[in-house]
Amino acid sequence: MKFTSKTTIRGLIAAGALLGLSACANPQADQAAYAQTAFIGMPKQFLLTCAGVPTRSATVDNVDYYTYTSERLVTTPGIGPRFGVGFGHYRPWSPWYGWGVGFDDFPETETRDCQATFTLKDGVVQRIVYNSATDGQAARLGQCYRIVENCLAMVPQQPGQPK
Template identity: 40%
Template sequence: MLPRPHALRRSAAVLLLIAAGGLAGCADPRADVALAAQSALVGMPKGTLLSCAGVPHRQAASGALEFFTYRAGSIDYYAPPPPPVGYGWGYPWGYPGWRHRGLDYDPWDYYPPRPGDVVDNRCEATFTLRNGAVEQLVYRASSLGACAAIVQNCMALVPQSLPPRPTPSG
């Protein structure tokens, strides 16, 4: 006996919900910090921005507006291993030129880079200031997670909203 069409639709919907939940669990927390900074840093004074983000790579002014641009990240090239030396002995400690990604693990990488891969993790953040305060933050990024390196010190200065405390009764 064949399954009923509405039973197939229901099981397909359940599978889609499970897949969506699984992908939501893989979110990049560094990208979340960068996205939150776009609204949290609005209104920050120029002096505070310079003290937490440092001196910008570029700056420009146009009328009442100032633009501070910061860069972070890198492009990593994973060199192919050299041909084996001798009669197949190779290198027991790994091939020269191969760069292991120990501390910069990105959860969006579902497989390790292969020899010859180029991994682009760059971000350029431009702060627009009006009257000495941040008005807007815009990213140009190949990896939004790399933008967190620019704004993380400034985000530490932003007061976090705490849940309200329960009032004692009596």
Template identity: 40%
Template sequence: MGVRVSGVLLGLSVVVLAACATGPGAEVAQRAQTELVGMPKDRLLACAGVPERQASAEGRDYYTYVARPSGGYGPSSGLGIGAGGGSFGSGVGLGLGFSLPVGGTSTGCEVTVVLGRGGAVEQVSYPAGVSLSACAPIVENCVRSR
């Protein structure tokens, strides 16, 4: 019965990953799940950088990397000076600027990398339901450096 349940869970995982693997970069994120396995810790840190969060349990290290959505909004200010027609003017303005993602990720992603007792990558995992394209920026340098 345990083998049967494992097979069902594996099948569901493949379906979920296939449904989430859309957009540019999804292939890179999928490849990272196999190509990074065995990568030493120092190489991981060199290509992915310092993780946002770290945890250790049962002899394994868990590194969590975060890709934030591109685009956003926030306050902006400007200073304008104008002249023309024999007059001179100046002003200070305060506005609200925003940007829309164009060709970037519109959603964020957290990638968890598990390092085994020997300090090498054992697993790369993504949250369920996230577009793998959103995760690609985290792992693409590591896939390229392989």
């Protein structure tokens, strides 16, 4: 096989895409999604023991709704184009100017949140619904994981369960 510059560029693009996709993998998000099925049939006492007292609760027609909330701020440094004038790095007293990439003085702050509502009938979990304003499914489910993580530690491991 003859490698050309186009083949090399395509290979680099494909490798970069695979690396990008693997960077998006979030085991906590996988665990939170798994909890939505693994907790079906969980007794009310077990839920209260591992998840604690819900933030809100309501009962309608003998069906209990327990809502747990989780919220945190995530801060990442800003990165973007910069224009600068100053003295050179490699030639200490030579002037330089131009565009470059550097860290911004204004980091980005994002609020991640999750509300997990457990529906219980006859004292047993029937359904779990996650609600969140956080962008991106992995980020949403990753925040929901914080609600269910203590209970997941107490659920027996099943074959094929995400770790």
